[in-house]
Amino acid sequence: MVTNDFWLERWQAGRIGFHRDEVNPWLTQYWPQVARGAKVLVPLCGKSADLLWLANQGYDVTGVELSPMAVVQFFGDNDLTYQTEQVGHLKIHQAHDLPLRIVEGDYFDFDETGFDACYDRAAMVAMPEEKREQYVQHTKQRLQAGASLLLITLSYDGEQAGPPFSVLDDEVQELWGEWIRKLASEDLLQLDERYQGAERSFYEESVWRITGQ
Numbered sequence: 001m002v003t004n005d006f007w008l009e010r011w012q013a014g015r016i017g018f019h020r021d022e023v024n025p026w027l028t029q030y031w032p033q034v035a036r037g038a039k040v041l042v043p044l045c046g047k048s049a050d051l052l053w054l055a056n057q058g059y060d061v062t063g064v065e066l067s068p069m070a071v072v073q074f075f076g077d078n079d080l081t082y083q084t085e086q087v088g089h090l091k092i093h094q095a096h097d098l099p100l101r102i103v104e105g106d107y108f109d110f111d112e113t114g115f116d117a118c119y120d121r122a123a124m125v126a127m128p129e130e131k132r133e134q135y136v137q138h139t140k141q142r143l144q145a146g147a148s149l150l151l152i153t154l155s156y157d158g159e160q161a162g163p164p165f166s167v168l169d170d171e172v173q174e175l176w177g178e179w180i181r182k183l184a185s186e187d188l189l190q191l192d193e194r195y196q197g198a199e200r201s202f203y204e205e206s207v208w209r210i211t212g213q
């Protein structure tokens with residue numbers, strides 16, 4: 001079962017193979033045109049370098065993350081100072097010198113609205129099937145009408161016990177709706193031997209976008 005404790009324990013044990021030190025190349029290539037100063041939501045953000053890239057583009061960035069270790073490591077690794085405020089169940093960590101904050105807590109307790117854009121890498125695919133629809137609905141409720149989205153998903157065949165889960169194209173389209181478009185995909189089996197071995201014929205990463213008005 002993928003519970004909150006599952007993720008907290010992974011951070012405790014340093015089992016964070018999903019983390020990349022570099023900015024995600026799909027993000028820099030496909031981020032939609034969004035006005036500077038716009039409010040950008042990054043659900044399940046980990047300690048991703050993508051947060052910093054977005055803040056450096058001039059957006060007002062909010063990441064949401066369960067693990068306090070991820071938060072401490074993000075600010076520490078990037079030499080950022082910050083201040084913390086407790087608001088209900090959540091802790092809000094605001095960077096001093098950048099328009100960037102990480103909200104520490106369960107994403108489903110985060111109820112702010114009015115975001116202009118959302119960046120999801122390894123978040124929707126971290127949700128088990130039974131919570132995925134709730135995750136997408138919760139995210140849509142955080143966004144303004146006409147908001148933009150950049151989404152990176154995975155789909156694969158063969159067995160895999162835990163996350164990232166395989167999310168097929170039909171499910172992405174059904175949950176996100178008619179305005180989502182697939183921009184690119186890449187079969188990681190061909191590119192990276194880490195994905196080989198298990199009995200599969202594909203392990204595909206796809207990039208999706210909703211271009212807001």
Ligand SMILES: C[S@@+](CC[C@H](N)C(=O)[O-])C[C@H]1O[C@@H](n2cnc3c(N)ncnc32)[C@H](O)[C@@H]1O
Pocket residue numbers: 004007008018019020043044045046047048064065066067070105106107108121122123126
């Ligand atoms: C697969 S990782 C992806 C992290 C990040 N997006 C990246 O690209 O590196 C999923 C992250 O979501 C966090 N997480 C899982 N469930 C959560 C929840 N309900 N609320 C907030 N964060 C959650 C985990 O702690 C983990 O850091």
